[in-house]
Amino acid sequence: MAQDVIVRCEKLTKTYDLYTGEGARIKALLGLPAKGLHYSALDGVTQDFIRGEIVGLAGLNGSGKSTLAKIIAGITHPTGGVCDVRGTVSMLAANVGMNDQLTGRENIHYKCMLMGLTKRQIARVEDSIIDFAEVGVYIDQPLRTYSSGMRSRLGFAISVHVDPEILIVDEALSVGDAAFSEKCLSRMQEFRDSGKTIFFVTHAPWQMLHFCDRVMWLHKGRVVGFDAADTMVPSYVEFTRDWTKMEQPERDAMTPEYAFYRERFQCQQREAWARKAAGANAESSS
Amino acid sequence: MKATLTVLREIVTHLPRTIRLALYENRSRRSQLLLGRIWDFLNPLFQILIYWFVFSVGLKTETRNGFPYAIWLMCGMMPWLAMNASSVNAANAIQANAHILKNVSIPVTIMPMKAIAKAYYEHLWTMGILIVTLLCTGVYPTWHWLEVFYYLLASWLFLTGFGLITSSLSAVYRDFFEFLNPIMRLLFYISSVVWPLESLPENLQIIMFLNPFAYIVEGYRSCLLYGEGFWLSWQQGLYFWVLTALLLVLGSMLHMRLRRRFIDQL
Numbered sequence: 001m002a003q004d005v006i007v008r009c010e011k012l013t014k015t016y017d018l019y020t021g022e023g024a025r026i027k028a029l030l031g032l033p034a035k036g037l038h039y040s041a042l043d044g045v046t047q048d049f050i051r052g053e054i055v056g057l058a059g060l061n062g063s064g065k066s067t068l069a070k071i072i073a074g075i076t077h078p079t080g081g082v083c084d085v086r087g088t089v090s091m092l093a094a095n096v097g098m099n100d101q102l103t104g105r106e107n108i109h110y111k112c113m114l115m116g117l118t119k120r121q122i123a124r125v126e127d128s129i130i131d132f133a134e135v136g137v138y139i140d141q142p143l144r145t146y147s148s149g150m151r152s153r154l155g156f157a158i159s160v161h162v163d164p165e166i167l168i169v170d171e172a173l174s175v176g177d178a179a180f181s182e183k184c185l186s187r188m189q190e191f192r193d194s195g196k197t198i199f200f201v202t203h204a205p206w207q208m209l210h211f212c213d214r215v216m217w218l219h220k221g222r223v224v225g226f227d228a229a230d231t232m233v234p235s236y237v238e239f240t241r242d243w244t245k246m247e248q249p250e251r252d253a254m255t256p257e258y259a260f261y262r263e264r265f266q267c268q269q270r271e272a273w274a275r276k277a278a279g280a281n282a283e284s285s286s
Numbered sequence: 287m288k289a290t291l292t293v294l295r296e297i298v299t300h301l302p303r304t305i306r307l308a309l310y311e312n313r314s315r316r317s318q319l320l321l322g323r324i325w326d327f328l329n330p331l332f333q334i335l336i337y338w339f340v341f342s343v344g345l346k347t348e349t350r351n352g353f354p355y356a357i358w359l360m361c362g363m364m365p366w367l368a369m370n371a372s373s374v375n376a377a378n379a380i381q382a383n384a385h386i387l388k389n390v391s392i393p394v395t396i397m398p399m400k401a402i403a404k405a406y407y408e409h410l411w412t413m414g415i416l417i418v419t420l421l422c423t424g425v426y427p428t429w430h431w432l433e434v435f436y437y438l439l440a441s442w443l444f445l446t447g448f449g450l451i452t453s454s455l456s457a458v459y460r461d462f463f464e465f466l467n468p469i470m471r472l473l474f475y476i477s478s479v480v481w482p483l484e485s486l487p488e489n490l491q492i493i494m495f496l497n498p499f500a501y502i503v504e505g506y507r508s509c510l511l512y513g514e515g516f517w518l519s520w521q522q523g524l525y526f527w528v529l530t531a532l533l534l535v536l537g538s539m540l541h542m543r544l545r546r547r548f549i550d551q552l
């Protein structure tokens with residue numbers, strides 16, 4: 001095996017217990033039989049992820065993307081199976097750990113500490129964060145005086161300066177204006193170029209297509225497929241088109257198949273090429 | 287036993303980070319106040335005034351060796367306030383930091399430990415006033431004063447064990463936290479803080495013996511005022527340490543058992 005596996009998931013399952021009330025929940029905690037449902041968020045996910053790739057996690061709401069991301073981040077624990085993570089992980093969370101009463105600069109220190117940076121590491125990235133956040137003279141003002149855009153820019157700037165081996169991005173990279181989003185994306189690319197692994201959860205297919213090497217498509221906690229982004233994303237988009245047209249009972253019965261949608265997308269692509277070629281021919285012959 | 291080692295190792299490794307986080311949070315609280323740190327002094331001072339008025343002026347409470355009630359009260363009140371704040375805030379710590387715990391991979395034990403560190407940071411300041419007051423009122427320093435460090439360490443370890451249990455339980459059942467408030471109120475009155483438990487009948491003295499909070503409160507007094515070594519009450523000391531060890535073992539077992547559930551249920 002030549003490739004360097006950084007995250008290995010094996011038969012990963014995650015079940016959430018839903019109880020009918022507090023009483024049932026406490027009964028279950030005490031190990032007594034209790035009324036409740038089990039909601040399966042992940043259902044047997046087995047996949048190796050290679051170091052240095054940007055992996056997209058695609059899927060509808062409730063498909064288990066975020067659960068998988070949180071398990072890899074070590075925030076929540078799987079119910080069954082193994083998730084072997086061989087490197088430091090950090091989850092990008094722009095609005096977490098920001099303290100309204102502290103100044104921007106103090107927030108940099110506070111949040112970096114939460115994320116596990118040492119004093120020396122913080123000193124090293126401080127200026128670069130301030131630069132990145134573009135909050136100007138506000139950096140020494142309390143955070144409560146910030147506009148919401150400034151706030152998330154600062155939070156974001158801090159998050160992307162924590163330097164883990166694996167970065168998990170589970171929120172839109174669309175804080176601030178277009179220029180700032182662009183800056184965030186290019187920062188991610190820098191990340192990858194330095195050999196880091198990124199897991200990227202988003203609902204924006206174009207972002208995934210533009211940015212990810214490979215995409216994992218999840219549906220109801222199962223892996224539908226894992227493939228290069230330029231075939232996976234369009235196939236997934238095909239599926240979402242179908243899905244929006246479906247009624248609830250149809251949706252419940254549905255188990256999407258990657259091969260089917262890939263075929264459809266490739267067919268369309270071939271047709272499009274054919275049309276293009278025909279158009280070009282027609283043009284050249286006229 | 288394995289759980290205890292895991293938890294203790296986690297606490298010790300992350301202690302510097304815990305303390306620095308606590309400092310920043312205290313700073314954030316202070317920055318909202320015009321008087322800032324002065325409140326760290328004023329709050330205990332107001333409480334001392336109130337209890338002094340009720341118990342000394344009103345109820346004419348007598349203290350051991352005839353020390354002025356206000357001085358006697360102060361020596362007990364300062365450690366009590368630190369322990370009380372630690373207990374309540376540590377119990378609430380996992381809930382209060384749910385937002386962080388759900389989004390950042392950070393050891394859960396940092397949260398209760400941070401609450402204790404915050405309270406003890408303030409305690410260092412109030413200890414400052416206590417020492418100044420003692421010197422001004424003619425209580426002269428002895429070598430016994432250094433034993434305060436023993437009681438600091440003892441209370442810190444005890445509160446760690448206690449905090450592990452209360453925070454874990456309050457994170458999974460909220461009712462437990464509501465229950466803790468009346469318990470702390472009760473403990474306040476039976477910990478010899480505002481009136482000497484020595485005035486209880488002989489057969490009720492056991493309350494004082496069994497109450498770990500009373501051990502610390504009386505301990506501060508015995509080293510600062512009475513000039514007695516901590517080894518003199520060795521039976522109670524032994525009991526205290528056995529209890530602390532027990533709380534640490536039980537607390538870490540409980541914590542490790544419940545910690546997988548915290549995140550999903552917060």
